[in-house]
Amino acid sequence: MSKMPITFNMSWFRFGAIMTLLLAFIVVGAIAGKEIGIIIAGLTFTVILFSLRFVFGRYHSRGLRYYKRQQFEKAIAEFKKSLDFFRAHEWIDRYRIVTMLSPAELAYRENAMISIGSCYAQLGDIETSREFYEECLKEFPESMLAKSALRFIEAAKN
16 A cells, blocks of 8 residues: 555534534434434434545545555546536535535645646656646635645755
8 A cells, every 4th residue: 555645634613513413313313213213313324424425526536546556647537537527516515514524624626636736746747737736726826735736846846
C-alpha cells in the first residue's frame, strides 16, 4: 500500500450535525421499538449514509483508491469524472452535509482539482499540475492547498 499523503479536511460542525442526525434516528427508533428499533434505526442511517456517498461520490472514491495505489493516470480519469459530475450538480456539492451526509470541509470540486494537480505532479507533468492548481484558485480563491502547491512548484523551480 502506498504512503502517498491524502488530505481530508473535516468540519467539526458538519461532523456534529451528522452525529446529531444519527442520534435523532436512534431516539426515534428507541421510541418506536426499544432495542430492535434502535438497531433498525442505526442500520437505516448507515444504509442511507453509504448509499448517498456511493451514488454521489463514487468517482471521487475510485480516484482516491487509484491514487493510493500510485495508479495516477487512472486516478486522474476518476477525479475528472468527479469534477464533471459536481460541476454539473453544483448544489449537491454545496449542500453536501445534507445530500451526502459528508463532514468534508473542502468542496468535492476543489478536492478533485487539487487531486488532479497532485497526480500530474506525481507523473512529472508540472505544467499541467500548475494549470489545475490555478484553475482551483479561480474557483476557490481561498484554497490553502492550491496556494501551497503553487508555492511548492515555484520553490522547486528556483
